[in-house]
Amino acid sequence: MNGVYQATVETAKAYIDQNLGGDLSVEKLAAVTGYSVSRFAHIFQEQTQMSVKEYVTEQRLYQAAKMILEGETIVNAALECGFDTHSGFAKAYRNKMGYPPSFLGMLKKRAARAKLSMRLLKQLPELVSMGYMPNTDNGVDLMLKPYIVEKDIIRIIGKRVSFMGDDVGKIGMLWEEMDQILKAIPNRVDQNFFGISLDFWHAERERGLCSYMIGAEVSDLTDLPDDMESLAVPASRWLYIPVRYDDETVKGLAPEELNEDMPYVTGCVFGWSRRYIAEQGLKRQDFPIEYEVYGLTDGYEEQGGAHLTLAVPII
CATH class of the missing domain: 1.10.10.60 (Homeodomain-like)
Structure with missing residues (x-):
């Protein structure tokens, strides 16, 4: 220079x-x-x-x-x-x-409970262009190195909630039903389960309508329990983004507090993925689905702490 x-x-x-x-x-x-x-x-x-x-x-x-x-x-x-x-x-x-500023405003109002995402969001302005989000308290990476996978169609059965705008509190309420939802799903192919965001970053988002689903992959969509829905996630290439929270980060948060907090964390990481995709010369698929998968074995689970992987469809 x-x-x-x-x-x-x-x-x-x-x-x-x-x-x-x-x-x-x-x-x-x-x-x-x-x-x-x-x-x-x-x-x-x-x-x-x-x-x-x-x-x-x-x-x-x-x-x-x-x-x-x-x-x-x-x-x-x-x-x-x-x-x-x-x-x-x-x-x-x-x-x-990649996410609205109202996320920050809502976190400010709920700072006493939103410990996890406040920690992440306070770093986000400086770190949005980087490939990781470190935990400044102990140096542990919160977001680990992304990778690309090819997936065939994924058949999901689960329960969905819909809401307007940024009223993501309904997602937390749905997570409180997670155990009952997963127990009621027949023909599961494995023990992994999904949190699926529909229309969060698509045209419907601009009109204010979003929905979120908790479910599991199944071998057959015909055996559908009452009050549940089926969803076929199209075959695609996916950008997988492993995210890990060390035990100290989540210690002291009650399950309902963590459930209420997680939508903001995942929303921020999905938002970060937009810039990462552009910087890597990739392009997002034009269908309105992203998902979180829990229980996936991808080499990071031995590092301990809570672990999930976020997925964004790419071309």
Whole structure:
């Protein structure tokens, strides 16, 4: 990296950090660094692999996320970080992070109970572009190295809940029924079980309708218990993302607290997967399903702690 150009970029970054709510146009930053607009834009892109606009937006989003987690309202955080409207901030945040900023707001209100996801989310702004999310208390990785698998059609029987917007509390309530649900499922092929997100990151999500299902893979969909549904997950390539929580992370959380908390954690990791997929030159399949699989043997279980694997369909 050219030393002069590196110093130019560092000067621009320092100015950006100190003026997130102000004018951070290319013209302004070029004037600050003493270059023409076109020359500055070229230098910044060459040194950072990002346009000025992309970098400024990213820093504003990270700062807004920190402010929300520290107690600021979403609207005030957005305005103080240079966004003209709440809707503009929400759209930019979802596009960048893969989940809505309201996740942060709801966690703030429930911080006393949301210990696990607060710990994860406080790190997320800085770590969203990385391939892991470390536990800062003891250095244990919360998200381990993703890998790709080919899966035939998966036949699922289980119970589903539907809800509007970000009312993910219903997912926690469904998890409280997990044991009864799994015991009632016939013709299971193994002891693994699934948490399936439908329409979370698809067109239905924009209209506010989502659903979630707890179930297990079966050999036959015809023997369907009352109050349960069947689902055929299409054959696909899947990005599998192992996630592990060390025992200290979950110690002290009652089962109902962990059940209520987990949707936020998995939502964040699914959101992170969007950027990872793009960075790896992959593409997401165009059907509205992601899932968590519990009990999978993939080489990480010997490390202990709670373990699950999240799956996103890719081309």
